Amino acid sequence: MKRGFYIGRFQPYHNGHQAVLEGIAEEVDEIIIGVGSAQLSHDMQNPFTAGERVLMITRALEEIGCPFYVIPIEDLRRNALWVAHVTSMTPPFDICYTSNPLVIQLFREASISIKSPPMYLRETLSGTAIRQKMLLGEEWEQCVPPAVVEVILEIDGVSRLRTISETD
Numbered sequence: 500m501k502r503g504f505y506i507g508r509f510q511p512y513h514n515g516h517q518a519v520l521e522g523i524a525e526e527v528d529e530i531i532i533g534v535g536s537a538q539l540s541h542d543m544q545n546p547f548t549a550g551e552r553v554l555m556i557t558r559a560l561e562e563i564g565c566p567f568y569v570i571p572i573e574d575l576r577r578n579a580l581w582v583a584h585v586t587s588m589t590p591p592f593d594i595c596y597t598s599n600p601l602v603i604q605l606f607r608e609a610s611i612s613i614k615s616p617p618m619y620l621r622e623t624l625s626g627t628a629i630r631q632k633m634l635l636g637e638e639w640e641q642c643v644p645p646a647v648v649e650v651i652l653e654i655d656g657v658s659r660l661r662t663i664s665e666t667d
């Protein structure tokens with residue numbers, strides 16, 4: 500049984516994440532998705548709650564054909580202890596998929612295998628670019644799976660982002 504771990508903030512979950520996970524599903528028996536910075540929501544870089552992100556990911560992966568677990572993980576002020584914090588919250592896994600240099604360094608020091616998946620259309624497929632499109636009233640829907648569009652509409656996510664971008 501080989502399990503792979505994929506961590507991100509998923510603000511929001513987008514087609515780049517989906518493409519990466521479809522690739523991971525070909526390589527492992529089970530996938531663990533860590534929803535990072537789970538304590539953050541309602542700010543410009545992190546508009547969605549951990550629960551909302553769980554909903555986006557779970558619905559988007561309904562047909563992936565590989566068992567998966569979605570686990571919120573809060574940040575810890577001590578990087579040196581973060582891998583132990585992560586592994587205390589997740590089922591055991593054999594490999595971590597990430598391109599984040601800090602995450603790579605911390606997992607490498609803990610002797611956990613790392614693989615960096617390719618980037619898909621990074622110019623358009625990034626949480627930052629998609630949040631910007633939402634703020635500017637541009638077409639963002641094509642950058643995320645249809646199930647994520649539904650969740651964001653259901654929670655009125657775009658208007659939340661616009662409201663929290665305002666100043667008093």
Ligand SMILES: Nc1ncnc2c1ncn2[C@@H]1O[C@H](COP(=O)(O)OP(=O)(O)OP(=O)(O)O)[C@@H](O)[C@H]1O
Binds near residue numbers: 509
């Ligand atoms: N277009 C993409 N293709 C492949 N991997 C991606 C893509 N965008 C992000 N990733 C990777 O997905 C993981 C989780 O990323 P994250 O949730 O921070 O998304 P992001 O798009 O980088 O968001 P933000 O712009 O808000 O930082 C990271 O390892 C990141 O490198």
Ligand SMILES: NC(=O)c1ccc[n+]([C@@H]2O[C@H](COP(=O)(O)O)[C@@H](O)[C@H]2O)c1
Binds near residue numbers: 536574581598
């Ligand atoms: N000390 C810590 O809490 C710590 C260290 C490294 C990464 N992380 C988290 O892991 C996630 C990494 O995701 P990204 O690759 O999307 O940045 C983020 O939520 C980040 O905050 C937390």
